[in-house]
Amino acid sequence: MKNWAANLTYSSARVERPRTLAELAGIVAGEPRVRALGSRHSFCDVADTKGVHVQLDLLDDGRASLEVDPSTGVASVRAGLRYGEVAADLHAQGRALAAMASLPHISVAGAVATGTHGSGDGTRSLAGDVVGLELMTASGETLTLRRGDADFPGSVVALGALGVVTRVELATAPTFDVRQDVFTGLPWDALIENLDAVLGSAYSVSVFTSWFEPDVRMVWCKSRVADGAGVAPSLPVDLGATPATQPMHPLPDVAAVACTEQGGVPGPWFERLPHFRLDFTPSLGEELQSEYLLPRTAGPDAVRAVRALGDRLGPLLLTSEIRTIAGDDLWLSTTPEDSLALHFTWKQDWPAVRAVLPELEAALLPLGARPHWGKLFTVPVTALRGLYPRFDDFAELAERLDPTGKFRGGYVETLLAE
Numbered sequence: 125m126k127n128w129a130a131n132l133t134y135s136s137a138r139v140e141r142p143r144t145l146a147e148l149a150g151i152v153a154g155e156p157r158v159r160a161l162g163s164r165h166s167f168c169d170v171a172d173t174k175g176v177h178v179q180l181d182l183l184d185d186g187r188a189s190l191e192v193d194p195s196t197g198v199a200s201v202r203a204g205l206r207y208g209e210v211a212a213d214l215h216a217q218g219r220a221l222a223a224m225a226s227l228p229h230i231s232v233a234g235a236v237a238t239g240t241h242g243s244g245d246g247t248r249s250l251a252g253d254v255v256g257l258e259l260m261t262a263s264g265e266t267l268t269l270r271r272g273d274a275d276f277p278g279s280v281v282a283l284g285a286l287g288v289v290t291r292v293e294l295a296t297a298p299t300f301d302v303r304q305d306v307f308t309g310l311p312w313d314a315l316i317e318n319l320d321a322v323l324g325s326a327y328s329v330s331v332f333t334s335w336f337e338p339d340v341r342m343v344w345c346k347s348r349v350a351d352g353a354g355v356a357p358s359l360p361v362d363l364g365a366t367p368a369t370q371p372m373h374p375l376p377d378v379a380a381v382a383c384t385e386q387g388g389v390p391g392p393w394f395e396r397l398p399h400f401r402l403d404f405t406p407s408l409g410e411e412l413q414s415e416y417l418l419p420r421t422a423g424p425d426a427v428r429a430v431r432a433l434g435d436r437l438g439p440l441l442l443t444s445e446i447r448t449i450a451g452d453d454l455w456l457s458t459t460p461e462d463s464l465a466l467h468f469t470w471k472q473d474w475p476a477v478r479a480v481l482p483e484l485e486a487a488l489l490p491l492g493a494r495p496h497w498g499k500l501f502t503v504p505v506t507a508l509r510g511l512y513p514r515f516d517d518f519a520e521l522a523e524r525l526d527p528t529g530k531f532r533g534g535y536v537e538t539l540l541a542e
């Protein structure tokens with residue numbers, strides 16, 4: 125069995141798809157090695173196991189797949205659902221999530237477990253908006269954790285190492301509309317000199333670039349629309365960009381048919397905040413991804429450092445994306461403070477990418493970078509531990525909930541080894 129990008133063959137071909145909590149408990153309690161698998165969109169071996177994978181896409185826990193508490197707006201969802209499915213249901217009930225990742229195809233539990241994020245100065249990662257979860261631990265018993273509980277901040281971005289999450293509670297807001305406007309040709313100097321202003325010019329901004337071209341390839345601005353109207357942000361144009369004349373895809377020379385609607389046409393948040401539509405295959409598949417998250421204050425230096433490597437990175441890149449995320453308090457969060465994300469979509473040539481990553485990491489780690497848990501990096505696990513002040517607390521929690529290491533696998537096994 126392979127992951128979505130087919131760059132990884134999991135160590136075990138055994139997959140169970142339990143239909144009830146009792147079936148899941150039987151597998152979890154009875155197997156020596158278990159690991160939850162989401163929609164297999166991670167590029168690294170974060171979800172790997174030598175034992176049995178459990179996928180929750182068929183799990184019926186006896187409750188509605190989505191329940192919204194009208195008094196708090198908190199939505200309780202089955203963990204194996206994809207974000208796109210949750211979003212459509214939420215919107216139908218008049219509610220919205222603050223953020224979506226670039227693709228809506230990823231499972232809720234899998235996305236949350238690695239700190240997956242979208243973009244926006246004021247929006248947290250998807251994990252940052254989790255307010256509770258139900259976790260099946262090594263014994264097959266279910267533990268409910270809510271914001272305010274001592275172990276909660278260690279249990280959300282948890283890399284599948286604490287058990288199998290069966291339900292996730294998400295903060296929601298009243299539903300809203302968004303328009304998406306794409307601009308091309310922003311000069312590089314204008315971006316670097318006005319980095320915060322450009323990234324803050326709309327509710328959610330993504331800058332797509334190859335790093336070495338004289339201008340930034342595209343700026344995608346997603347703006348909240350009040351009362352069904354609203355105007356495109358003017359800043360990219362003031363700085364020398366021009367509005368795109370046709371729908372664009374994040375990858376050059378790829379038709380935009382799989383992308384959410386652009387051109388300033390207002391639509392519901394979940395049909396504009398992700399770059400890709402749920403009913404189309406996102407992106408090309410033949411790619412690898414890496415991403416580094418840095419304190420926002422290091423942003424201009426980090427962008428300059430990567431631009432200086434542009435000639436080395438450019439030939440390996442399909443595209444690259446710059447985004448922002450508001451900070452949260454989760455122990456293994458890659459965004460513990462307001463952060464800038466530098467993302468790289470590589471051609472599927474792992475030996476060449478593997479050779480260039482240490483150079484990129486040597487430039488970014490001194491600036492406070494943390495690699496995305498679900499993408500490809502070469503930072504040794506010993507160094508990874510040092511990037512998280514609460515890592516020892518997380519390791520103690522994992523040991524307490526999973527004393528035999530049942531839920532460890534892939535690099536997470538080494539990460540948690542003594």
Ligand SMILES: Cc1cc2nc3c(=O)[nH]c(=O)nc-3n(C[C@H](O)[C@H](O)[C@H](O)COP(=O)(O)OP(=O)(O)OC[C@H]3O[C@@H](n4cnc5c(N)ncnc54)[C@H](O)[C@@H]3O)c2cc1C
Nearest residue numbers: 160162163164165166226231234237240241283284289498
């Ligand atoms: C085309 C593409 C676009 C992407 N865009 C973005 C983006 O915009 N932003 C971003 O941050 N990332 C992005 N990613 C990365 C992706 O969001 C993460 O790798 C995410 O973790 C994938 O979720 P998944 O459901 O596929 O989980 P998997 O890859 O299947 O698993 C990831 C982790 O979640 C754990 N897990 C899964 N289910 C459970 C469960 N029920 N209980 C406990 N643990 C569980 C696994 O054990 C593993 O540790 C993208 C990936 C692709 C392929």
